[in-house]
Amino acid sequence: MGIIEDVSVIMISSLAIGSIYALMALGLSMLWSTLNLINFAHGSLMMLGAYIFVYILMSTNNLLLALLAIPIMFLIGMATYKTVFEKTSRMEDFLLRNALITLVLGAMIEQLINIYFGGTYMKIPEFVSGYIFIGSLRIASQYIAITFISLGLLFLLYLIIFHTKYGLAIRAVGQDLQESLLCGLNIRNIYSVTVGIGFVLASIAGILLGSIYIFNPVSGRIPLLISYIIVIFGGVGSFMGTLVASYIIALLYVSSSYYIGGSWSLFIAYLMMLLILTIRPYGIFGGRR
Amino acid sequence: MVIRATIYIYGAIMVVSLILIPIIGLYINQTILTLAIISLIFGISALSWNLLLGYGGVWFFGQTGVFGLSAYTYGLMSRNYDPWISFILSIVISIIPITVISLLSIRLKSAYFALATFAFNLLVSAALIAIYPANVIFQIPRLYINIYSYKLKFDEYNSIPYYILLLTITIIFLYIQKKMLTSILGIRFIALKENEDRALSLGIDPLRARLPFIIVSVIFTSIAGSIYAQYLGSISQSIFGLDIFIVFLIILGLGGIGTFYGPLVATILWSFIDFWLSLFATQYRIIILSIATIVVLIYLRSGIGGLIDLIGTKLIGVETHSSRRKTSEEIHYRH
16 A cells, blocks of 8 residues: 555544544543543443443344433433532542542443443444445545544534533533632532533443444543543643544554554553643643643 | 550551461461451552552552552563562562653642553553563462571461561551651641642642652552562453552542551451452442442541541540641641
């Protein structure tokens, strides 16, 4: 293969994977900036969404019914907020406590998936099959479909956050809690919906990633790490920063695994994170938090 | 102080267990001794994590990386070198990379430092799997002592030498922790947690205040990791997974973050509950323990350690005021 084919393959797959990571990282970033929640369970939640999707799809063989996984994850998110994070929010060391709780929660979800679905590898069937030919180049239409689906979802998320009253409220709570309380915002309601949205974004990312790669209960760990690298790189709470960073990191990840080898790509992403942390700890677009 | 009120209870438990567990292990039931050794290995790791997380508010999440790196280094080095030399080398080697990463990222805010050190776990596992691709290291030799012409291997007498070694290390750790926390070093360390802006404005350097504690914590974790490899005799790549990290977390969460003896009590409790659950509910034991940990983290803020402190002070009737308030008063006084 020539250099042009190489580059275009890398570009196309990093566009698809970058969009998926953007969905995941935006969920993380939202939880971090709004609730001050460092969610280590995001990878497991991603897998939970994918497994619920696969389970409904296998038992009913209906794609539309399988999309019920998304509202289910939203409800799980709201329930988790009500039962766990609302209780800890009044403690003085709630940041650390929440982080530890999400770590334990992540392990618990992994084990639950392991018990009910088994630890074997699974794959979500492709939404669209076949290939598209551009010249001598063969592109799986799945990648293109995923890119368009996730770009559409990102646009929807942008509209929700920046062009609705609810999105305004979510951003306001993230910026200044006291002022939002004074304005009469229902903080608990906003928090629970934010957690729900975060969980939904994780599960959508899981479903999309699960239709490209095979997965098992623990395969959410590396995406979790990569999306945290993205969040730090782009700056916490910055929508555009996270979006740009996810494509940069995805390009780096895909090209390094294409040229050097899959086991080294994580190293490079990690070194990039350490570099960013030492030079500009608040990300390329983020403000000081 | 709380510590003085409850030290009698813990002291009594310690002395009784010191005498009782080896006797039970030698003559009645070996399982008790095995559980005691395993619980002390995890207990030392959890205690040294508690020193950073609980007392210093340093979000150090690289504990499994250090633990696994030390275990793996011992496993690989002891093939060619003497067990004692590889024991010491495994500790030295496993503290170098995490110290470098801490130096680079120690000035960061808590969550950023947590992510930098959390990613270290995965990095170590990727590097070691690249160096040594086989899944399991078998036949790891154990330590020995030459007493005149007699060579005492540590796995003789149902591994009682390991039990004594681990108990000694635990006591040394608790002593060092107490000395460090009550010195000016410890006051700076705690001040950074309690009020970071104020501490910084008083001229406390985060690097100089936190680095000694990180190094002490990492040294004891790597000792525990190395002994873990020796005691089990074989280790697999799964040592780097989230599972051991979750065990540390369960012990710390149940024991109480920032309590002096809490993790030690919780680790004994954990090892027995875990063993008991593994007899008839193998799959569910992580779930049950996780739920218990979450409940304790939410409703019982200072865990079992805090509960015992409370009972101890009620029983002995010493006036309590939390160690936290005392230290901030001392800071005010000394500066």
